[in-house]
C-alpha cells in the first residue's frame with residue numbers, strides 16, 4: 001500500500017527568487033494597497049503608524065536584507081537536499097491558483113487535477129510585458145526556459161473522487177490547464193511550479209495537484225475545512241493500492257504582505273505540537289491576502305498529522321521591506 005514518507009511545508013514567493021535589492025521593487029505596490037493585519041484592514045500609512053514601535057527600518061537595511069536573503073537560500077537548499085535524500089516516488093501538493101487558471105467566472109473552492117500530465121511554458125512577450133514590477137524578476141523560479149510537460153497522478157485522483165462520495169467532499173475536477181486566462185500568468189499555478197523548479201530541481205515525479213481557492217472571495221474555505229480536506233486526502237493515500245512512497249507538501253504563505261511574526265511562530269509551534277485545534281480555529285479574517293496561502297499548510301497538516309512522521313522547522317525568516325512591516329515571511333519545515 002502507498003505510504004506517506006515525507007512531509008514538507010514551504011513558502012514559494014518572489015522574495016525567494018529575487019535579490020535583496022529587488023526585494024524593494026514591491027514597496028511601490030505595498031503603498032498602493034490596503035493591508036490586513038490581525039483581523040483588520042489598514043492603509044499603508046495607518047499600518048506604519050500602528051507598528052512604528054517595532055522599528056522595522058533596522059530590519060530592512062541592505063545589509064540585513066542580504067543576511068536574510070542568504071538564510072532563505074539556505075532554507076530552500078535544505079529542503080532540496082532533504083527531498084533528494086528521501087527519494088519519494090510521487091507527491092501530493094496542496095497549493096493555490098492566483099488566476100493562472102481559475103477566473104472569477106468559475107471559481108471552485110477545491111479542485112483536483114486528474115489529467116495524465118500538465119504543462120508549463122516560458123511566458124510569451126505580451127504577457128511578460130504585463131507583469132508587475134518585482135514579479136517578472138522572479139519568473140525564472142516558476143517557469144523553465146522551454147515548454148515542459150510534468151506527470152500527473154490520474155489514478156490517485158480517481159480514488160480521491162470515488163472516496164469523496166462517502167466522505168462528504170465535493171471536488172471540482174480539472175484535466176487540462178487552460179491557456180485562455182486574461183491574467184498575466186498562465187499555465188501551472190506558481191504554488192506547484194515553484195516546488196518542481198526549486199525543491200525537486202526540475203526532476204518532477206508524478207504529482208497530484210490539489211488547488212484550494214485561498215485568495216479570492218466569496219468562497220475561501222475555512223481553516224477547519226482545509227484541515228479536514230487534508231485529513232481526507234491522507235486517508236485516500238493510505239487506501240491507495242500502490243507500493244509507493246508519497247510526499248505531501250503544503251506550498252505558500254507565510255504571513256504577507258503584512259508580516260506577523262507572532263502568528264507565524266504560533267503556527268510553526270502548532271505544527272510541531274500537532275495542534276489541530278489551533279490550526280482549525282484560525283479566523284477567515286486572519287487568512288487574508290498572501291497569508292491566505294496558509295490554508296495550503298493547514299491542508300498538508302491534515303494529511304501529515306495522521307502519520308508517524310516528525311521533524312522541525314529548518315528556518316523562519318521574516319523578510320521586511322518597509323517601515324509598515326510589509327514584506328513576506330519565509331518558512332521551511334520538513335518531516336521525515
Ligand SMILES: [Fe+2]
Pocket residue numbers: 012013098190191252253293
Ligand atoms: Fe503564492
